[in-house]
Structure formats: structure tokens, C-alpha cells
Amino acid sequence: MPSDTPQTSTSRTSTIATPRLTALSAEERAQIFSTVDPLPGSAKPDAIITVDGITRKFGGLTAVDVAHLEIQRGAITGLIGPNGAGKTTFFNLITGFDKPNTGTWSLNGDPLGKLVPHQVSRRGMVRTFQLTRALAKLSVLDNVRLGGRHQRGEHFLAALAPWTWSKQEAEITERAHALLRRFRLEEKANDYAGSLSGGQRKLLEMARALMCDPEVVMLDEPMAGVNPALTQSLLEHIKSLREDGMTVVFVEHDMDVIRDISDWVVVMAQGTVIAESLPDRLGDNEAVVDAYLGGHHDQALEFDADGNPVGETAVLAHEVDEAIEETLQAGGDLSAPPPTVTSPRHDPTPHDDAEEKP
């Protein structure tokens, strides 16, 4: 992936400008969140999304049960939680890709409950999704152009007026090129999308989502499969959405990423919102610490042939290293039991009998 940082708003062409959105400065965002209670379901000064009583059951399992949630306009909200917490299901529900058993939710006060995904995106909320096999066989440019199919303002009557098609198609192509320039993918325009690296695919997903000129962008694990050396560039691109006044909600497992770009963090566990917090205050929240330790405790640890942790175990090992370092820096005693855990749920040192745990 190109390492360049995104172009600034002023250097972009008018084709992708979104003048109706007003960006908040870092000071304004800090001021806003300093007034928000760090409690599940807390009120936000200017909520763009409001969710009430949304539940989704799969047989006997309640995957999502969110009583109330508000998402602040113009900010980046991180959604975290252990595996199976219901984050992806929640994303699918509010973007119209799945239907809940109960509940209502709205964007700018307009109810979205009865809408299908392309109607939701026309209202201004899009979610990125990964390259499918079919999309991988299209060019990068066509992938982005496809994101313009349901552009806001596009009207069904236009389909009955073929003389308007070529003009609209030219506009879509022009806009797609502008977005490819923004995400530094212009040189790849005619390549198969399937030939892109993990990081480039993430940029392509964002470019495609931006074709419909959204107010809210929902990103599901934007860093998954991205070379660590390139994450910073990708993070800058995500921040640039906020600089353009968009609201970003993203699911992410990497706590460094959460701390780096989130203005506010919502924590889910077992389908419900168990905490909301400023990113740097997450560690103070006992419910969050418990949810994470509980989640990892039920998980089988995995190591490669050389004994190195892999997959989720590698993520866990990294978190353990960070916790140890923090404890040592604070002058703490590693032999003392952690204060928030009453029983020895997890031995932080990977060892040979680790697989014997349930």
C-alpha cells in the first residue's frame, strides 16, 4: 500500500467534497466528550444515531440486546468486545443487512428500521464490506464505480430516462477516479481488485463506501489483514473521514488502534453494551477488564511449531506484554495478584500445558 498520507480537504477536487458536513476540531471533540457520562447508553450532545431496544436472537442465543445507544456526530466511536460479543451482528442490524427481533434506530431522527441496505446508504450511512470473489475479478475502478449505484439523489425515474444515463455514468466515473486519487490507488485503477494487498483492499473498501457521499461510515475491523508497517497510513485515512465531517463507527480488536483514533469507545459483551468510556480510561473500568479476561479464559490458546502464539493468542500475548510493562513502569509487583480479578482465571505466561485449558 502506498505510504503517503491522505490528501487534505483543500487539495481535493470538488467531485468528492462534502460541504454539507461540518468537521469538529480536536478541541471541540474533547470538550463534547468531557461532558458525557461514561456509562452504557449515555446521552450525547448531538447524537446522529440513536438505538432503542434492539434485540437479535439466533435460536436460543441472544446475539444482540442493546437497550439504548447514542453515537455522537462528527466523532470516531470505537466498538470493542470479546469474540462473539455481538459487534458484527449489531453492525449488520443498523445498516439493514439483518433484521432484529425488536427495536428501533434512527439516523438524524429518521427511523431506519424498515429500510434495506441501499436505502440506508442513500440516507447517509454506509458500511464497508470485504472483497467478494466476484468483486475480486473486477477492476479496482469498477469496484469503486459500483459503490455509486445507489448514490444519494439518484432517482428511480432516472432509470426511465436513458438520455440521462451517460451523463450520470460519466459523473460516477469521475467521482470514482477522484476517490482513487484520494486513497492513492489511481495507479491500480485498471488492475484486478483481487491483486491488491490487504491494506490496499481496505482503502478500496473505503473508496467504494464514499461513493455514496455518506454522513456515517461503519468500518468492520479496518485493520484486519493489514501489514503492521502500513497501519499508520490507513489510520490517517480513517482520521481524514472525520476531518471531512463524517461520523465513523468501527469495530476493532487492536487496543493501540482504538486508543489512537477513537474519541469514544463503546464496549459490548454477550450482546449488550456493558461500558462506554474515553479510550484512555478503559483500563479503569472493571466491567471491561472482566469481560476481556472472561472472553479469553474460554478460548483455547494456539501456538505454532516453534511455540510462538498465533491468531487470537498472539493478540492476547501482546496485551499481556503491555500489561506487564505498564505494571513495571508504575513500580508494581508482578508476583502480586491483579486487583480486579478474584480468581486466577488466566496465566499470562504461555506454556506447554496451555492447550489443556477448556
Ligand SMILES: Nc1ncnc2c1ncn2[C@@H]1O[C@H](COP(=O)(O)OP(=O)(O)OP(=O)(O)O)[C@@H](O)[C@H]1O
Ligand atoms: N447467522 C448466525 N446464526 C447463528 N448464530 C450467529 C449468527 N451470526 C452470529 N451468531 C452468533 O451471535 C453471537 C454474536 O456474533 P458476532 O459475530 O456478532 O460477534 P462479534 O462480537 O462480531 O465477534 P467477533 O469479534 O469474533 O467477530 C455469536 O455467539 C455468534 O456465534
